Amino acid sequence: MAAEVVGGALLSAFVEMVFDRMASKDVLNFIRRTKLNNRLLEKLNIKLLSAESVLNDAEEKQIKNRAVRTWLAKLEEVIYDADDLVNEINTEALRCKIEGESENTSQQVLNFISTPFTAFKKRDVESKIEEILDRLDFILQQKDFLGLKVGVQNKPPRRTPSTSLVEESAVYGRDDDKMAILDLLLSDEVGGNKISVIPIVGMGGIGKTTLAQLIYNSVDVKNHFEIKAWVCVSDYFDVFRTTKIIFESITSQTCDITDLNRLQENLKQKLVEKKFLFVLDDVWNEDYIEWDKLKSPFEFGACGSKIIVTTRSEKVANMVRNVLNYKLKIMSEDDCWLLFVKHAFGNIEPGAHPDLVEIGRKLVRKCQGIPLAVKSLGGLLRNEENPQEWERILENDIWESSAKEHDILPSLWLSYYYLPQHLKRCFAYCSIFPKDYQFEKENLTLLWMSQNLLESHETKRAEEVGDEYFNYLLSRSLFQRHETWGFTMHDLVNDLAKFVSGDFVLRLDGCYSHNVAKKARHLSYMRGSIPNMKNLDTLFENKYLRTFLPLGCYSSLNE
Ligand SMILES: Nc1ncnc2c1ncn2[C@@H]1O[C@H](COP(=O)(O)OP(=O)(O)OP(=O)(O)O)[C@@H](O)[C@H]1O
Ligand SMILES: [Mg+2]
Numbered sequence: 001m002a003a004e005v006v007g008g009a010l011l012s013a014f015v016e017m018v019f020d021r022m023a024s025k026d027v028l029n030f031i032r033r034t035k036l037n038n039r040l041l042e043k044l045n046i047k048l049l050s051a052e053s054v055l056n057d058a059e060e061k062q063i064k065n066r067a068v069r070t071w072l073a074k075l076e077e078v079i080y081d082a083d084d085l086v087n088e089i090n091t092e093a094l095r096c097k098i099e100g101e102s103e104n105t106s107q108q109v110l111n112f113i114s115t116p117f118t119a120f121k122k123r124d125v126e127s128k129i130e131e132i133l134d135r136l137d138f139i140l141q142q143k144d145f146l147g148l149k150v151g152v153q154n155k156p157p158r159r160t161p162s163t164s165l166v167e168e169s170a171v172y173g174r175d176d177d178k179m180a181i182l183d184l185l186l187s188d189e190v191g192g193n194k195i196s197v198i199p200i201v202g203m204g205g206i207g208k209t210t211l212a213q214l215i216y217n218s219v220d221v222k223n224h225f226e227i228k229a230w231v232c233v234s235d236y237f238d239v240f241r242t243t244k245i246i247f248e249s250i251t252s253q254t255c256d257i258t259d260l261n262r263l264q265e266n267l268k269q270k271l272v273e274k275k276f277l278f279v280l281d282d283v284w285n286e287d288y289i290e291w292d293k294l295k296s297p298f299e300f301g302a303c304g305s306k307i308i309v310t311t312r313s314e315k316v317a318n319m320v321r322n323v324l325n326y327k328l329k330i331m332s333e334d335d336c337w338l339l340f341v342k343h344a345f346g347n348i349e350p351g352a353h354p355d356l357v358e359i360g361r362k363l364v365r366k367c368q369g370i371p372l373a374v375k376s377l378g379g380l381l382r383n384e385e386n387p388q389e390w391e392r393i394l395e396n397d398i399w400e401s402s403a404k405e406h407d408i409l410p411s412l413w414l415s416y417y418y419l420p421q422h423l424k425r426c427f428a429y430c431s432i433f434p435k436d437y438q439f440e441k442e443n444l445t446l447l448w449m450s451q452n453l454l455e456s457h458e459t460k461r462a463e464e465v466g467d468e469y470f471n472y473l474l475s476r477s478l479f480q481r482h483e484t485w486g487f488t489m490h491d492l493v494n495d496l497a498k499f500v501s502g503d504f505v506l507r508l509d510g511c512y513s514h515n516v517a518k519k520a521r522h523l524s525y526m527r528g529s530i531p532n533m534k535n536l537d538t539l540f541e542n543k544y545l546r547t548f549l550p551l552g553c554y555s556s557l558n559e
Contacts (some may be wrong), residue, residue: 009055010424010500011072014079015048017452021086030093036122040129044082047136051075054148061148063398063406063413068146071139073502078135080504080521084544085128092121170342172371173335174211181215181308181326185277186224188304191323195301199309199317202328204492205372205409208310211328212279213483215308225305227276234436234491237285239294243267246278268297275302282436282491283311288319330369339371340364343378343477348385359390366399366410372477372490373411379476380415393418412496415476424500426453426469427478430489431497431505432524432549438486441470451522451546514538522547 021027022045031038062069184198200208215221216230229249231242240260247267248255257263278298285291298307309320317325331339340360341350350357360381367373381390398410398417419427426448433439445466448454454465473479479487489497498505503516508525517538527550539545 009059009421010428011055011059011076011079012052013421013425014076014083015052015055018048018079018083018086019045021083021090024090024093026093026097027086027090030089030096034122036089037126037129040126040133043133044129044136047133047140048079048082050140051079051136053150054143056151057149058143058146060417061146063408065146068148071142071146075139076502076504077519078132078139080544081128081135082132085125085132089125171210171214172338173331174207174214177211177326177328178214178218181211182218182220184323184326185215185306185308186220193322194303195298195305195307196323197295197307197309197320198323198326199311199321200326200328201311201314201317203370204312204407205370205490206328206330207371208312208328209281210371212281212308212310216277216279221277224275225277226274227271227301228278229276230279230281232281232436233283233285234281235284237283237287237290239290242280242294243297264297268300271297271301271305273300273302274305276305277308278306279308279310281310283309283316283320284313286313286315286319291320331371331374333364333369336364336367336369336371336374337361339374340367340378343375344381344384346383348383353385353387355387356385356390359387359394363390363394366394370409370411372492373409375477376409376415376493377411379478380411380418382475406499407492408496408499409492412492415478416496416500419473419476422453422455423469423472427473428497428501429453429505429522431494431501432507432522432547433489433494434507434509434524434526434551435491435494436488437551438482438484438488440486441467445470447547447549508536518542519544521545522549524549524551526551 022041030036031041058068058072058075062072181198181200184196200212202208216228221228227250229246231245231249233242240263243260243263244255244257247263247270250267250270255263255266257266276298295307298305307320309317311317314325337360340363344360345356348356350360363377363381364374367377377393381393384390393414396414398413416424416427429448429451430444432447442463445454445463448466448469449462454462454469456462457465460468470479474481474487477490478493479489482488501522504520505522506512506516506520506524508523509529512520518541520542521544523539523545524547
């Protein structure tokens with residue numbers, strides 16, 4: 001990555017890749033020899049350039065203006081089609097070159113005449129270019145109605161952080177919360193319940209999981225409970241799966257029981273008269289019957305056993321609780337400041353920069369006590385010593401207009417928005433992972449390489465470039481280190497990646513329309529999670545697929 005990186009819109013990186021391909025020597029030679037209408041290609045080039053000139057403005061406005069977002073999606077579709085076409089020409093050029101190199105000259109000429117890229121194919125390609133030009137024309141006509149401005153330079157120059165990896169974030173504050181919940185956990189009977197369910201409730205990114213982790217790993221808890229298990233439930237609530245994770249965690253063995261009754265019977269045996277603590281992290285299930293089914297073996301545990309449930313939803317909390325909900329409040333401004341300093345100042349001494357401290361304090365206030373927001377903002381400004389850049393972030397109108405409509409934290413949006421454009425593509429591609437998915441750096445780098453998302457570098461191998469990109473995204477807190485292995489994206493960061501990648505990246509285990517399945521470029525699914533293979537039928541109509549990625553269940557890509 002260049003030492004100084006200038007940001008740019010996500011689509012700009014894409015357009016530039018199309019330009020690069022069109023300008024390659026092999027493609028130019030090929031166009032000359034096949035007499036492909038060069039004027040059409042030049043026109044395409046100019047149209048793409050004119051689209052590119054408004055991309056910065058459109059990217060900024062899409063978060064506030066739904067019409068601009070739709071317009072961008074349409075433009076992206078045409079650019080993808082243009083890229084497919086240039087790719088086709090490129091492949092044909094390479095094929096002719098390779099075949100030509102292996103034959104003698106006269107054979108080469110013969111080959112060339114008999115190549116499939118003759119009159120018919122040529123006309124085909126030309127009419128495809130014309131069709132793309134028509135669509136581009138139409139889309140570009142709309143840019144004035146949408147008020148999109150040409151040449152908006154809204155990206156401050158950004159410096160690559162000097163250290164490649166940020167260490168695990170320290171936890172600030174939350175002492176009172178920890179004490180309060182420990183009190184509940186360590187008393188044998190809470191409100192007359194043999195087994196208490198304690199929900200920790202609060203908005204996304206406020207620190208519920210972090211607090212639960214602090215408690216789960218505390219010495220007091222270790223000494224008090226005979227059995228402990230942690231389940232990341234997320235939006236995939238399944239009684240069998242949850243029970244199995246608990247059972248495997250208790251026995252430290254994999255379990256091949258496939259019948260829920262038998263599994264629950266086995267779990268019950270393990271729990272009889274034992275004091276346990278289970279944490280069910282990030283629960284969304286609102287179905288009482290399912291919840292009741294899940295907890296039936298828990299009733300056999302010893303008095304004083306506890307279940308902590310973290311959830312964003314009060315409805316879920318009210319359904320599972322038998323003691324009062326623990327409503328996690330926003331973090332104090334002082335603790336937010338400490339967290340911000342840790343991430344923003346990095347190697348800089350805050351005392352030496354009173355001007356930065358003053359702006360930083362105002363910025364922290366804008367994060368409204370949400371540690372995820374503070375952390376991502378800190379990562380964005382990491383090692384940036386120019387107060388003007390800090391001011392620019394402070395004055396960004398995203399704070400006022402708010403990205404609430406899309407459920408995106410303004411600070412997260414800014415973290416994305418100021419990424420260099422080549423990193424935007426790599427980040428957007430990560431929406432191919434489901435929420436809470438653990439991934440490894442090496443495997444993600446390979447995926448980026450397979451999609452040509454890494455810029456080529458004179459002296460560095462692609463793997464090294466991928467490593468730098470990865471560390472950059474990590475330093476911005478867009479990735480976070482998982483406590484066991486690999487990395488994850490916070491749910492809200494995953495939502496952001498999904499927002500920016502739109503319909504072009506599709507997870508087959510979610511909901512999607514026929515139309516989306518037809519035009520998606522990148523697909524993934526969790527093995528064993530597609531109950532109805534008929535869903536896949538629509539995919540046969542998809543002619544543009546570039547990634548088809550089966551993922552292992554909550555495990556590494558290697559599997
Ligand atoms: N007290 C804290 N000190 C430092 N960092 C924190 C603290 N609390 C949370 N964080 C950081 O903020 C981010 C969000 O925290 P966390 O994942 O715990 O939120 P959450 O409430 O569980 O969100 P969600 O509802 O999306 O699951 C994490 O990266 C975490 O490291
Ligand atoms: Mg959480």
